[in-house]
Amino acid sequence: MMGAPAMANAADAVKIGFVTTLTTGAGAIGEDMRNAVDLAVEHLGGKMAGRDIEVIYEDDGFKPEIGKQKTDKLVKKDDVDFVAGYIWSHVLMASYKSAVDNGKFLISSNAGPSALAGKLCHQDFFSTSWQNDQTPMAMGEVLNQRGIKKLYIMAPNYAAGKNMVTGVERTFKGEIVGKDMTKFPAQLDFSAELAKVRAAKPDALFVFYPGKHGAQFMTQYAQADLAKTVPLYTTFTIDSLSLPRVGEQAEGSLMTMFWSPDLDTPANKKFVGDFKAKYGHYPSHYAAQSYDSIMLINSAVEKVKGDLSNHDAVRDALKAAEFSSIRGDFKFGHNHIPIQDFYLRQVVKDSDGVYTTKIVSKVYEDHQDPYAAECEMK
Incomplete structure (x- = not known):
C-alpha cells in the first residue's frame, strides 16, 4: 500500500x-x-x-x-x-x-x-x-574593430537597459559623447533624444530598445534621416518580430547576438x-x-x-x-x-525577399559573463 x-x-x-x-x-x-x-x-x-x-x-x-x-x-x-x-x-x-x-x-x-x-x-x-552585459560587450568590440571613436548611447532606464549600457562601456575604447536613459516603459517618443544625437555628431549610435519600443525607435530614426550621418548599432532592438514592420529602415544595420536563424x-x-x-x-x-x-x-x-x-x-x-x-x-x-559564442549579424533579405538576419562574423568564442567571478557556487 x-x-x-x-x-x-x-x-x-x-x-x-x-x-x-x-x-x-x-x-x-x-x-x-x-x-x-x-x-x-x-x-x-x-x-x-x-x-x-x-x-x-x-x-x-x-x-x-x-x-x-x-x-x-x-x-x-x-x-x-x-x-x-x-x-x-x-x-x-x-x-x-x-x-x-x-x-x-x-x-x-x-x-x-x-x-x-x-x-x-x-x-x-x-x-x-x-547575461545581459554579454551581447553589448560583443558590440563594443565590433565598434572598436570598425574604428568608431565617438559613440552616442540610448537605452531605457531599467535593469536590462542599465546592464546593456554597462556592457558596451566595458569594451568600447572610444569616447561616449552622449547618453540618454529614457523612461521605461512609458516613453515611446524619442524625437528629443534623436535631436541631441544629431547635434552631438557622433561616429555611431548604439541603442537597446526591445519589443514595441524598438519598432517605434526604428521608425523615428528613419524619420530623422540620421542613417546617412550616424550609423546605427543595436542589441535586442531588431528581431524577426519587428522586421516585417521596420525591415526597410533596418536593412544593412548591424547587431550582436549569440544566435541567428542561419x-x-x-x-x-x-x-x-x-x-x-x-x-x-x-x-x-x-x-x-x-x-x-x-x-x-x-x-x-x-x-x-x-x-x-x-x-x-x-x-x-x-x-x-x-x-x-x-x-x-x-x-x-x-x-x-x-558559456557561448557571440556573432555580428546584419539585416538582409532572404531568397524569398523576406527580411531576416545573417551572421557576418564571430566576435566572441566561449564567452563567460563578467559577473561569474562574483558567484560563490562551485
Missing part, C-alpha cells in the same frame, strides 16, 4: 510553469516564446521519459508584481516541477525567490540580470539565454524550418531560447528516468545540459549561465 502514491506520482505529467508577457504591446514576444515551447513539446512527442508534458502559461502583464503573483501561483497552487520563461529583468528579479526559495528549479528563457549571474546566483537557477547546427535547422512551416515566419531569439529551455528540462528528466523526487540528481542533470541546442554545443559556467 505504501508504494501506490509514489507509483501514481511517477505517472503524473511533468509540469512546467512558463511565465511570459502575452498581453500589452509586448505580447508578440510572449506569443513567439509560447509558440516555440509548443513546438518543442511537439518535437518531443508530448513526453519526457514516458511522462506527459503539461505546460501552464501565465501572463505577467509586463509588471513585476504580477509576475511574482503568477510565479507564486505556479509554485504553490499548481505545484509545478519547473518554472521557466521571463522576458524582463525587473519581472525576473521580483519573481525568482518565489521559485528557488520554495524548492523549484527556475530556468530563465531570456532575462539575464547581473545579480543572478553574480552575487545572487543560486544552485536552482539556470539560464538558456545569456546558424548551421542540426537542431537549429530543424527548429527554424519547422517553426517557419508551422507559424509562417522566422523565429526570434526569444523563441530559440524558449525552445532550448524545454530541451534542457527534457534532458534532465530523461537522465533521471522521469523520477524527479531526487532534487540533487535533477540539478546535476540540468548542469550537465546534455541536449542538442539550437546553438550547437551547450555548456554552463559555474553560475549556470551559458
Whole structure:
C-alpha cells in the first residue's frame, strides 16, 4: 500500500510553469516564446521519459508584481516541477525567490540580470539565454574593430537597459559623447533624444530598445534621416518580430547576438524550418531560447528516468545540459549561465525577399559573463 502514491506520482505529467508577457504591446514576444515551447513539446512527442508534458502559461502583464503573483501561483497552487520563461529583468528579479526559495528549479528563457549571474546566483537557477552585459560587450568590440571613436548611447532606464549600457562601456575604447536613459516603459517618443544625437555628431549610435519600443525607435530614426550621418548599432532592438514592420529602415544595420536563424547546427535547422512551416515566419531569439529551455528540462528528466523526487540528481542533470541546442554545443559556467559564442549579424533579405538576419562574423568564442567571478557556487 505504501508504494501506490509514489507509483501514481511517477505517472503524473511533468509540469512546467512558463511565465511570459502575452498581453500589452509586448505580447508578440510572449506569443513567439509560447509558440516555440509548443513546438518543442511537439518535437518531443508530448513526453519526457514516458511522462506527459503539461505546460501552464501565465501572463505577467509586463509588471513585476504580477509576475511574482503568477510565479507564486505556479509554485504553490499548481505545484509545478519547473518554472521557466521571463522576458524582463525587473519581472525576473521580483519573481525568482518565489521559485528557488520554495524548492523549484527556475530556468530563465531570456532575462539575464547581473545579480543572478553574480552575487545572487543560486544552485536552482539556470539560464538558456545569456547575461545581459554579454551581447553589448560583443558590440563594443565590433565598434572598436570598425574604428568608431565617438559613440552616442540610448537605452531605457531599467535593469536590462542599465546592464546593456554597462556592457558596451566595458569594451568600447572610444569616447561616449552622449547618453540618454529614457523612461521605461512609458516613453515611446524619442524625437528629443534623436535631436541631441544629431547635434552631438557622433561616429555611431548604439541603442537597446526591445519589443514595441524598438519598432517605434526604428521608425523615428528613419524619420530623422540620421542613417546617412550616424550609423546605427543595436542589441535586442531588431528581431524577426519587428522586421516585417521596420525591415526597410533596418536593412544593412548591424547587431550582436549569440544566435541567428542561419546558424548551421542540426537542431537549429530543424527548429527554424519547422517553426517557419508551422507559424509562417522566422523565429526570434526569444523563441530559440524558449525552445532550448524545454530541451534542457527534457534532458534532465530523461537522465533521471522521469523520477524527479531526487532534487540533487535533477540539478546535476540540468548542469550537465546534455541536449542538442539550437546553438550547437551547450555548456554552463559555474553560475549556470551559458558559456557561448557571440556573432555580428546584419539585416538582409532572404531568397524569398523576406527580411531576416545573417551572421557576418564571430566576435566572441566561449564567452563567460563578467559577473561569474562574483558567484560563490562551485
